Amino acid sequence: MLQYFVRRVLLMIPTLLLVSIVTFIVIQLPPGDYMSTYVARLMEQDGITDRAVIESLRKQYGLDEPQYIQYFKWVTRLLQGNWGRSFEWNRPVKELIGSRIAYTFAISLLTMLIGWAIAFPVGIYSAIKQYSLGDYVFTGISFIGMGTPDFLLALVFLYAVYKLFGYNAAGLFSPGFEEAPWSMAKFVDLLKHLWVPLLILGISGTAGLIRTMRANLLDELHKPYVTTARAKGLAEGRVIMKYPVRVALNPFVSTVGWALPGLISGTTIVGIVLGLPTNGPLLLRALQSQDMYLAGSFILILSTLTVIGTFLSDLLLAWLDPRIRLA
Amino acid sequence: MTIREPEISEAPEVVGAPPTTSEEKVYVASQWQLMWWRFRKHKMAGVGGVVLIIFYTLAIFCEFFAPFDPLKFDSRLVFAPPQAIRLRSVQGTWHWPPFIYGVKQQIDPVSYRRTYVADTSKVYNVRLFARGDPYKLWGLIPSTIHLLGTEGNAGPMYLIGTDRMGRDMLSRLIYGARISLSIGLVGVFLSLIVGILIGGFSGYYGGIFDIIAQRIIEFLRSVPTLPLWMALSAAVPPFWPPLQVYFGITLVLSLIGWTGMARVVRGKFMALREEDFVMAAKLAGSSEFRIVTRHMVPSFLSHIIASVTLSIPGMILGETSLSFLGVGLRPPVISWGVMLQEGQNLATVALSPWLLVPGLAVIATVLCFNFLGDGLRDAADPYSR
Numbered sequence: 147m148l149q150y151f152v153r154r155v156l157l158m159i160p161t162l163l164l165v166s167i168v169t170f171i172v173i174q175l176p177p178g179d180y181m182s183t184y185v186a187r188l189m190e191q192d193g194i195t196d197r198a199v200i201e202s203l204r205k206q207y208g209l210d211e212p213q214y215i216q217y218f219k220w221v222t223r224l225l226q227g228n229w230g231r232s233f234e235w236n237r238p239v240k241e242l243i244g245s246r247i248a249y250t251f252a253i254s255l256l257t258m259l260i261g262w263a264i265a266f267p268v269g270i271y272s273a274i275k276q277y278s279l280g281d282y283v284f285t286g287i288s289f290i291g292m293g294t295p296d297f298l299l300a301l302v303f304l305y306a307v308y309k310l311f312g313y314n315a316a317g318l319f320s321p322g323f324e325e326a327p328w329s330m331a332k333f334v335d336l337l338k339h340l341w342v343p344l345l346i347l348g349i350s351g352t353a354g355l356i357r358t359m360r361a362n363l364l365d366e367l368h369k370p371y372v373t374t375a376r377a378k379g380l381a382e383g384r385v386i387m388k389y390p391v392r393v394a395l396n397p398f399v400s401t402v403g404w405a406l407p408g409l410i411s412g413t414t415i416v417g418i419v420l421g422l423p424t425n426g427p428l429l430l431r432a433l434q435s436q437d438m439y440l441a442g443s444f445i446l447i448l449s450t451l452t453v454i455g456t457f458l459s460d461l462l463l464a465w466l467d468p469r470i471r472l473a
Numbered sequence: 474m475t476i477r478e479p480e481i482s483e484a485p486e487v488v489g490a491p492p493t494t495s496e497e498k499v500y501v502a503s504q505w506q507l508m509w510w511r512f513r514k515h516k517m518a519g520v521g522g523v524v525l526i527i528f529y530t531l532a533i534f535c536e537f538f539a540p541f542d543p544l545k546f547d548s549r550l551v552f553a554p555p556q557a558i559r560l561r562s563v564q565g566t567w568h569w570p571p572f573i574y575g576v577k578q579q580i581d582p583v584s585y586r587r588t589y590v591a592d593t594s595k596v597y598n599v600r601l602f603a604r605g606d607p608y609k610l611w612g613l614i615p616s617t618i619h620l621l622g623t624e625g626n627a628g629p630m631y632l633i634g635t636d637r638m639g640r641d642m643l644s645r646l647i648y649g650a651r652i653s654l655s656i657g658l659v660g661v662f663l664s665l666i667v668g669i670l671i672g673g674f675s676g677y678y679g680g681i682f683d684i685i686a687q688r689i690i691e692f693l694r695s696v697p698t699l700p701l702w703m704a705l706s707a708a709v710p711p712f713w714p715p716l717q718v719y720f721g722i723t724l725v726l727s728l729i730g731w732t733g734m735a736r737v738v739r740g741k742f743m744a745l746r747e748e749d750f751v752m753a754a755k756l757a758g759s760s761e762f763r764i765v766t767r768h769m770v771p772s773f774l775s776h777i778i779a780s781v782t783l784s785i786p787g788m789i790l791g792e793t794s795l796s797f798l799g800v801g802l803r804p805p806v807i808s809w810g811v812m813l814q815e816g817q818n819l820a821t822v823a824l825s826p827w828l829l830v831p832g833l834a835v836i837a838t839v840l841c842f843n844f845l846g847d848g849l850r851d852a853a854d855p856y857s858r
Contacts, residue, residue: 164692172701175708293786293839295793297813298832304819305826314819414699415794419817429700430798433707445704449696456691 150464154457165449166224170217173442220442230439234432239443243425249318250417250424253340254409257347265352269359270391273367284356291353299346300419307342315342316421346416355398362397366390399463403455407448508775511852518848521841528838532650534610538620539644540630542606543807547629547639550576552825553589555634563593571599576629597628634827636815645807646831652808654838656723656792657785664727665781668734675735676742677765683739690732698729702791706800715806722801726788737780741773775853783846786839793835809835 211219223230229239272281307315314320318339319332366372367390375385414426421427425444432440502510512518531538558571575595579588603622609615623630633642675683702725709721745751754764795801796810797817804811809831815821816828 161688161692165696168692172704172708175705289840289843290836293836293843295790295797295832295835297794297797298829298835301816301819301822301829301832305822305829308819308823316819414703415798418798430703430800433703434800436707441704445696445700448700452696 161453169445173438229443232437232440234435234437239440246425257344260348261351265355269356272360273363288353288356291349296350297415297419300416303342315339343420362394366393403459406455407451508852512848515848517844521844524841531647532654535647535651536608536610539647540619540621541641541644543644543648550635551639553635555827556631558599572596573630597623633830649807649809657788660723660726660788661781661785664730664734667731669738672735672738676739693732706795726791745769779849779853782849786842
């Protein structure tokens, strides 16, 4: 186990290095840089066309140096805990992401828990009662859930809430409550908005989970060891929960680590449609305006979290399943 | 929304034994025949397949099926609601051929809100194969015949309403199908080629190539899909011509798509390498190329087809989402995602809900591909149980 652990940790180092290089390449891909956009805007507004001003601006932001030097500077500063400044917001990247991370985290975590709480029992039910009416209903719902783009779901929900209850559920607070100090009224207002993204994200996330759980369990249900357990006289509920369900959970455990980056980015599209104060909209904006430190930090954080998440998954899997640990 | 395509090994559901009228028939049936029998058991897969054929036919001949030129706009009829083709007039008299009423604009004297009502004084007959806006089928064959139109192309006929510039939503939807439906196919085709090449090499030869390929695949799969897609599509320069943007976005979509394909192919190659029939072919002196193309590929081709079908919806959803966010395809290109971008906020959607119709088309397409893929996956291995 210890050897396995050490090997996995060592493997993470080159992967992370690769991640940082790829991230840097990706954010450098668009033609031009933030300065060219910025300069274009300056020219429009103030009529500044002086090349010297532009050059000094580029120098100030280190955009005149060769790419590999920019990369090394970027990585060194990252390692020192300096994530750079956002060009567009003119604020430290850390502060920008940090200010939104609480809501992002809360919403993602809540939906994930709700999703699992629904998906596991439903998936198990669907598999045990295969081809029953309930199975067909859940299968139908989950197929539609998987086929619907979540931004569409968000729009339809906004529309439905507006028609049925007569208020705009976008954002997390109604206008006027955003800056207000916490009070009972503000809390109620939050609840009035919060259930919409939770439901939408819950639906789209749950659908896939139900299908996977059902398929995994169906694979296991007809194996001889289940018959053996039954033959020994175990109660049916115990037979199912103790053996096949445990095995069917393996594929989940191996991807549970990917939930980690999901906690930061999970609400991307829905967040944009619903105008949530989460990280998703910030990332989109940063990508569009080539705000390279902000976008870069984002992608880097996400990728790093994935690498760490995969690592945690593998550890969990090894702990759960002796076949992997001992192999 | 999970954009990661479903793995091929996800749900080998048993549909029951292959249908047998007589035992012998099964024994002598070819592999493809067995598959066909098994596929037929899947009702939903059949329905999905038929609907998809209809959709693709519409897309291929979109110039003919669309009632209007998708770029033609009518500034007097912006956000006009869907009109109905009627057989009965408001006075209660039957009328043949079917007809459509004109549209009248009314402006609310208080709120200045524009509303449209049917102008019952104007009646336009609806005809099949009517003469309408001129077009060139596939940019080659000039014609003016549309499947549906009003007599003499005289009246408005906006069956699912108009958008913010007064363009016919139905025509745009049908034209959009060409882009939205083909991007999945082209993307899958690209990822299939790369996937088979890399997956095949690493599965057949193994060794250092396999290790490197697996590392790269693992890495690409681990990065969250949507942010990566967003980052890459944001990198597609805005000044590119539409066709180039289209291929750029397709490339972005297949960048992750090929990894799934490569995994499936690699797994299959590794399993088949050890099979007796491969050994037999080797002993019989077949060349390596012959072994791969004659013996190995046919035995997992069905598997590949199923997994390809299941990865198309992911690409279609990807295009839709990216275009919706404004980092994918851009106007004047017409795709379902671009169309949905118009209904981006509650105010628009609340006033003109028909702007979301392209979303229904997306859902229907994705559902059909999922059903079809499920059926194909079950049929892919006719010897299981």
